[in-house]
Amino acid sequence: MIHLYPFRPHHRLHAPAEFERVYRQGRRAGDNLFAVNALPNERGCARLGMSVSTRTVGNAVNRNRVRRIIREVFRAHLTELPAMDFVVTSRPGAKTAMRDAIAGSLQALIERATRPQTPAQSSTPRSA
């Protein structure tokens, strides 16, 4: 059982400019549920921003459901994450995804987005 941590405003991204910065400069990883952009920050803790649209997820109720699950997953793993800004963008597959699927997807994507980039590997994983 992991210990649970609070999730306060300074753990979130607020300004449009911050989102823009992560989109432009961050590393990107995605599957059919989400896309995750990650960019190191100077604040000493990880921060989360979400972009979940009704267009990809169906309706407003489902949008809230997906956002809450993302936030809970992020909160549960807050201490394990490096000091980076993450922006999670929904994709149509998230519409019907259950909680466990969302958690699994996010963990894998965060893993890929935060893994130190090694130039030799970048061309090979496709064939492997």
Next chain:
RNA sequence: GGAGUCGGCCAGGCAAUCGCUCCAGAGAUGUCAAAGGCGCCGCAAGGCGUACCGGUGUUUUUGGGGAGGAAAGUCCGGGCUCCAUAGGGUAGAGCGCCAGGUAACGCCUGGGGGGUGUGAGCCCACGGAAAGUGCAACAGAAAGUAAACCGCCGAAGUUCUAGGUUUGCCUAGAGCUGGUAAGGGUGAAAGGGUGCGGUAAGAGCGCACCGCGUGGCUGGCAACAGGCACGGCACGGUAAACCCCGCUCGGAGCAAGGCCAAAUAGGGGAACAGGUCUGCCGGAAGCUUGCUUCUAGCAGCGGCGCGCGACCCGCGCGUGUUCCCGGGUAGGUCGCUUGAGGUGCACGGUGACGUGUAUCCCAGAGGAAUGGUUGCCCAAGACAGAACCCGGCUUACCGGCCGACUCCCAUC
């Protein structure tokens, strides 16, 4: 008991635990002399000091609040804000039986009329077709100043034939012109309906009743209803076709808008220029001593541009160049939840609703909280998430509860 109609209400529950957000209290800690308090100085304006009270952040803790009946669609109506104080006309849009309710409505209530159902009920875009224009496929003879295809008639006119004859004409038959909207047929619809009379056959041609129209009367605030008299059918349908009549409507929206403000262009002051325009006031020069010329300012009228949704009127704002001071995008903050507010009671009203009174405070986020996990229970949880706020309408929806009423069956 079954089938159904109408109205109202609920929208999984409980517990533990981990979170988010707002409010209030308490503690810790940072910061602030801008505001209030306090102290000192000063006649006063005011100045100085002070973190004790206080303001404002962060954080801990305690307590409390935290999505809907549709929060939805954004289809109507308002409040609020800004634009001019919301002006006139045209255009445009909406609405359309009557009365009431309301802040207002295209909503609601009650009533009238029409349709529909055995019934409780339900449905209606329900002003005008004798202002004008248009439209009506196919079928049909004919689709609106009616019309003769089949049929009916043979009165009237006329021709032929036959018979009679007082030689004028008469009778019968056939035909033509013709008469006829009863019957058939076509069509969604064929120019009132039924019956009797009438007639050559027919026909509102006449009459009765019904319908329709006109005018009184009675009831009703009215829509309308009832009845009387007259008319003798003139007035077919379609206005969610144009249109006419009546009523209503300015526009944009909280990304409204106010304030504080990094960054940028526009704004205030000074100088120069101006449309050979007009007026007022001031100054200077000339002398003909009350006029001319020059010049500066203000106002008006022009011109140009912009705004007031479109157009016309009308209104407002700005005006070119150079030099000096002030602006308001990012961001923050307010707007932001106490309101046409909820609930109870009383009274008025058939009712929508109103009045009075008591009581309650019931989300307020802002890349956007209102949730996650675990366990238990059952009838196994639908549609679905506030974004300035209300009143409606419409649409979506697992089910459950309550009340009133109708029809059928059975029993007493």
